[in-house]
Structure formats: C-alpha cells, structure tokens
Amino acid sequence: MIRLQQIQRVFQVGEEEVHALRDVDFGADKGEYIAIMGPSGSGKSTLLNILGLLDRPDDGTYELDGIMTTDLNDKEQANVRRHKIGFVFQFFHLVPRLTAEQNVELPLVLAGVDRAERKKRVVETLEAFGIGDRVKHRPDQLSGGQRQRVAIARATIMKPTVILADEHTGNLDRSSGNDVVEILEGLNNQGITLIMVTHDPELGKRARRRIKMVDGRIEEDKKNNQA
Amino acid sequence: MQTSDIAAFSIQAATASRGRTILTLLAMAIGVSSVILLISLGDSGRRYVMDQFASLGTNLLIVIPGRSETTGGPPPLLGETPRDLTLDDAIALKQSTAIRRVAPIIAGSAPISFKQLEREMIVLGSSADLFEARRLTMGQGSFLPPGDLDRGGNFCVIGSKGKTELFGNNQALGKWLRIGDRRFRVIGVLADTGVSLGEDLGEVVIIPVATAQSLFNRVSLFRIVVEAVNEDAVGRAKKAILSIIKARHEGEDDITVITQDAVLATFDKIFRTLTLTVGGIAAISLVVAGIMIMNIMLVAISNRRSEIGLLKALGAARSQIMGLFLTESALLSTAGAFFGFILAFSAMKLLAGFFPEYNLALVPWSPFIASGLALGTGIIFGVFPARRAAMLEPALSLSRR
Ligand SMILES: Nc1ncnc2c1ncn2[C@@H]1O[C@H](COP(=O)(O)OP(=O)(O)OP(=O)(O)O)[C@@H](O)[C@H]1O
Ligand SMILES: [Mg+2]
Numbered sequence A: 001m002i003r004l005q006q007i008q009r010v011f012q013v014g015e016e017e018v019h020a021l022r023d024v025d026f027g028a029d030k031g032e033y034i035a036i037m038g039p040s041g042s043g044k045s046t047l048l049n050i051l052g053l054l055d056r057p058d059d060g061t062y063e064l065d066g067i068m069t070t071d072l073n074d075k076e077q078a079n080v081r082r083h084k085i086g087f088v089f090q091f092f093h094l095v096p097r098l099t100a101e102q103n104v105e106l107p108l109v110l111a112g113v114d115r116a117e118r119k120k121r122v123v124e125t126l127e128a129f130g131i132g133d134r135v136k137h138r139p140d141q142l143s144g145g146q147r148q149r150v151a152i153a154r155a156t157i158m159k160p161t162v163i164l165a166d167e168h169t170g171n172l173d174r175s176s177g178n179d180v181v182e183i184l185e186g187l188n189n190q191g192i193t194l195i196m197v198t199h200d201p202e203l204g205k206r207a208r209r210r211i212k213m214v215d216g217r218i219e220e221d222k223k224n225n226q227a
Numbered sequence B: 001m002q003t004s005d006i007a008a009f010s011i012q013a014a015t016a017s018r019g020r021t022i023l024t025l026l027a028m029a030i031g032v033s034s035v036i037l038l039i040s041l042g043d044s045g046r047r048y049v050m051d052q053f054a055s056l057g058t059n060l061l062i063v064i065p066g067r068s069e070t071t072g073g074p075p076p077l078l079g080e081t082p083r084d085l086t087l088d089d090a091i092a093l094k095q096s097t098a099i100r101r102v103a104p105i106i107a108g109s110a111p112i113s114f115k116q117l118e119r120e121m122i123v124l125g126s127s128a129d130l131f132e133a134r135r136l137t138m139g140q141g142s143f144l145p146p147g148d149l150d151r152g153g154n155f156c157v158i159g160s161k162g163k164t165e166l167f168g169n170n171q172a173l174g175k176w177l178r179i180g181d182r183r184f185r186v187i188g189v190l191a192d193t194g195v196s197l198g199e200d201l202g203e204v205v206i207i208p209v210a211t212a213q214s215l216f217n218r219v220s221l222f223r224i225v226v227e228a229v230n231e232d233a234v235g236r237a238k239k240a241i242l243s244i245i246k247a248r249h250e251g252e253d254d255i256t257v258i259t260q261d262a263v264l265a266t267f268d269k270i271f272r273t274l275t276l277t278v279g280g281i282a283a284i285s286l287v288v289a290g291i292m293i294m295n296i297m298l299v300a301i302s303n304r305r306s307e308i309g310l311l312k313a314l315g316a317a318r319s320q321i322m323g324l325f326l327t328e329s330a331l332l333s334t335a336g337a338f339f340g341f342i343l344a345f346s347a348m349k350l351l352a353g354f355f356p357e358y359n360l361a362l363v364p365w366s367p368f369i370a371s372g373l374a375l376g377t378g379i380i381f382g383v384f385p386a387r388r389a390a391m392l393e394p395a396l397s398l399s400r401r
Helices: A044-051 A074-084 A100-111 A115-128 A144-156 A174-189 A201-206 B003-016 B018-056 B087-093 B129-133 B160-167 B209-216 B231-248 B260-303 B305-313 B318-354 B366-391 B394-399
Strands: A002-013 A016-028 A033-037 A059-064 A085-088 A162-166 A193-197 A209-214 A217-223 B060-065 B099-114 B117-126 B138-141 B155-158 B176-179 B182-190 B204-208 B223-228 B255-259
Touching: A002 A044, A016 A044, A016 A217, A033 A044, A033 A201, A044 A162, A044 A193, A044 B394, A074 A085, A074 A100, A074 B305, A074 B318, A085 A144, A100 A115, A100 A144, A115 A144, A144 A174, A162 A174, A174 A193, A174 A201, B003 B018, B003 B318, B018 B260, B018 B318, B018 B366, B060 B231, B087 B099, B087 B209, B087 B223, B087 B231, B099 B129, B099 B160, B099 B209, B099 B231, B117 B129, B117 B160, B117 B209, B129 B223, B155 B160, B155 B176, B160 B182, B182 B204, B204 B209, B223 B231, B231 B255, B255 B260, B260 B305, B260 B318, B260 B366, B305 B318, B305 B394, B318 B366
Parallel strands: A033 A193, A033 A209, A085 A162, A162 A193, B117 B204, B155 B182
Antiparallel strands: A002 A016, A002 A059, A209 A217, B060 B223, B060 B255, B099 B117, B099 B176, B099 B223, B138 B182, B155 B204, B176 B182
C-alpha cells in the first residue's frame, strides 16, 4: 500500500547540504503497526513528513494506495492528505481559538461536508474517544492527554487509511501517554495502518514492526512476532 | 469548503485578535469616511452653486464690454474695452423680439449717510427691469418705477442690511439719505434673501441709471442684464445682441455675451474636477489603511504559521488557504468601510444641522464608493499576505511551535 523508492531529501543550510534522507526504500502493507526509531537528526520526522505529503522528496517516488503521489500537483496532493492521511503531532496543533468540537470538525469543514452530517460525525467521534463532555472547551481548558485525544479524533474523522504520529506521547506523562497509545492501537486493530516516530523503547516494543534510522538511512527493519 | 463556513472561519480568526481588528477597522473607516465626506461636500457645493444660478433665472444673458476670445467663457481679467457700452446700446436691445427685459447696470461705491451715520456701500444704477430679471423681492415699499432709461430721479431702493445699519429698527421708507453729496428718498427696502453667489444685495443701494451716470460722472455701463422671452429664446437673444451692438459699434465685435448655461457648465466642470481631486487626495488615506491591513495580515500569518501548516495537513490546498486569508482581509476592509459609511453619514447629518442653508447630503452613490473602495483595498492589499500564507511549507511551519 505504501511504496517509497530511492527517496532523497537534501536541505540546504547556508553553504552546507544536509542529507536528511539518503536512498530510502520502504514499503508497508495495509494494517501494519510500525515504529520508527533512531537518534536525533537521523531523518525520522523528514520521512514521516514525506509519507504524509507535507514535504516533497528531492528525488525518488512515493506510491500510496496505487496513486503515484510524486506526480500530483498541489491540489491533488491536498486531496490525498484529506482523505487518506491522519496526523498526530507532538505539540497537538489544535487551533487555540476553536473549541474541541470545532477543532475535530475542521477537516470536515475544509472538505465542504454538510453541517448536519458534520455535527453527527463529530459527536460520535468525540464520544468514542471519551471526551464527549468536553466539546465546548477550548484547548487551553483541556489537559495534555485530552488535547491529544481531540487531535486523534480530528485525525480519524475523515476515516484515513494511515495514521502518522510524530512523538505523539513526547509531551504527555506516562499514563496519559499509554491511554493515547491504546487508542491508536485500537484504531490499528480496526485496520488502519499506524506509523509512529518515537524515542521511547517501551512504545517501540509494542509495534509489530520496528525500523531504526541512522543518518538518513534505514539501518534496521525488524518484525516482532510475539505482539 | 462552503461559503458560510469560509465566512465563519474568517470572522472567528479576525475577532480572535481584537486589538488588530479594531485598529484595522478604524484605519479603514477613517479612509472611507473621508473619501465619501469630501466627495459629498464637493458635490453639495456644486449643487448649491447650481441652484443659486438657477434661481437667478435661466433666461438671463449678461452683456459685458470687451471681447473675450473664448466664446461663452467668463470675461477676460485684463484687456482693453475698445468701445464703451452706453445707455443707448441698452435701449437699442429692446428692438429684438427675443428679448423681454433689459437692465443696464452701472456700479460704484460711495459713502451713504443718514443723519450722523455713514457707511461705504455699493451703489448700483439700474432700471425697473432689474427687479424681474434678477427675481428680487421687496421687503417694504416698491422698486424703481418703470420709465425712460435716461430719466433719472432722486430716489433709491436699499438692501435690508444697509437699511438696518443706517436706520436700525426705525422706518426707512420716505426718509432722505445722502449718497456722496446728493440726497435720495428711500422708496423701497429689498427683502433679506441672504447671500446669493457672493453678490450681497443686502448692502447695496439701487438708484436710477441716469442718476448714477451723473453721480459717478461716467456714461459707460458696467454691464447689461438681458432677459430673453423664454429659455428657448436665449440663443436668438444672444445673436440679436451681438448683431445690434455690432451695428452700433461700427462693425466691431467688441462685447462679450455670457449666457447662464455657459456659466453653469463652467462652474459644473470646475466643481466636478475639484470634487474628484479632493476625493483623490482623501483616497491616499485609504492606501495607508490598506498598508495597515497588509501589515496586520502579515503579522497574523507569522503568528498563525502552525495553524496554516495544520490546515494543509488536514487537506487544504494552497488555493484554499489563499481564499481563507483573502476573505479575512476583505471582511476586515468591508466592515471598516461599513463603519466609515456610518461615520460619514452621521458627520454629514451633523454638518447639515449646523448649515441648513447649504442643503448638505451624501452623494447618492456613496454606498457604492464605500463598498468598491473596501473590496479594492482589501483585495489589493490582501493578496500579498494571502499568497505568503499559501506558499508556507507545511512541514516547516509545523515543526516548531
Ligand atoms: N527545514 C529544514 N531545513 C534544514 N535542515 C533540516 C530541515 N528539516 C530537517 N533538517 C535536517 O535534516 C536532518 C533530519 O531531521 P529530522 O527532523 O528528520 O530528524 P529527526 O530524526 O526527526 O530528529 P529528532 O529525533 O530530533 O526529531 C537533521 O539534520 C535536520 O537538521
Ligand atoms: Mg523529529
């Protein structure tokens, strides 16, 4: 379902060229649970951004669900992001002036879904993530764990095929971090592909497949059979 | 995205930062209201002058000695007057069937006194025809009696202000006043009609033209006011005047005939140009407002970088981001223009209360000016920031908080 071939990503920093990704080949099937690990600066976030079409590789091809995304224009890429990809960020990235409900509704608003249909889906989703009693609260009135749940609700409301999470527990304490991971694993059990970047070895162990990156390359790619 | 959602999103974004929104609205409101106000004041002035002219009567022609090259324009400031206009010229004009009234005018200033009070006033020598031609109204008594133009008389008609200055609240009719060293009996007082086109007839004394000739020791006329039989006859009257005077002046075209519509057209043009110029100067304040909008949008965009990255991550294309931010600046400027319109409207109401005689009002198309200016400013100065937002790299704008 995901197929990266010969991906290169080079950043120009002043005079220097930083190779964030070098010749990365990577594939993933539907429903996989993958943890990307590795030292800081090894290119994990860059890889995730390319998978999420937030960044374009300088070279190489990326196929998602049979679509050659590297050939698409901005509008078509936006459309793929809208319908196939859900993001969960370390810093939540909730819009501060909007309520929990409105934040979750945002992807539907951008997609032009009808108001009535939107309300129904938002209420269902918020209930499912256990924040049905916080719909009118703004982000600054929510705890970190609650915020991340709102963010996950927002990432899943368009029913994406893949969820990309970048250090999504990095700003949470262990117990709310675990809650959030369990929610994501629950979604993975329903068939959504889950790819997460983490520094936490405990979390890494829970994934069925672990990838280790070093200096812009995939150094290790292990399947974990017991999980 | 549905239109109502775009509007709701932009309104929410604009009202989230109250300070910047209020400042922008203020700048925009001031710009728009000054444009509307100045244009409207100019237009009210134009209408006032036009009305004043119209109230003089549109059948009027004015004959001035001296030839002006620009036919129909105002008389030349300098230039020789080769041949004087005489009383006989004026009398000769009555031959034409296109002409109903002829009022010769001699003007000069002289000390007017009653008992120990003395005032310097304008003395007009004219005839009974002036009354109808200039649509004058009497306060008391009667105007100069009709009769032969070369017959003088020691009686006068006085303006209402001059009457008050010399006589106070006392009866003036029948009293004798002094003009220079001659004595005149007051037979009428003009009604107080206020200032009409800078010609203040309040402080004027009108005497028979022949008497004025001997008073000022001058035979040449200052001008001749001619009234055509009706509006359609004005052209014929003008031709008749030119040919009659030419015949009397040995074949020389040495007079200028001014018609009302020529003067009206000139004034109209002057006022329109003036109004547009002043409006254009006021539009500079709109550029300032526009730059404020641009600046404020740029600040907003740098504050909302991560939000823009997020919108992209959630599936917004560049064009959609651009649309959202353009809507925001257009909304700001439209709301500002709306307040500007209200401001201009109230200011005009207030001014109209202070100066009722000028009939001040906003020009009828001012709502269109306001909305046009608003959208123009909002969009012109909104495009650059909106493009900036649309081009932000999502990965980069999401990477830091
Ligand atoms: N926009 C950018 N401009 C310049 N260099 C960049 C940019 N983004 C990433 N890099 C560089 O690319 C390399 C990989 O960065 P990346 O963010 O992918 O690392 P990471 O593995 O996610 O690290 P961390 O664990 O600290 O998040 C780093 O050397 C980084 O400095
Ligand atoms: Mg990273």
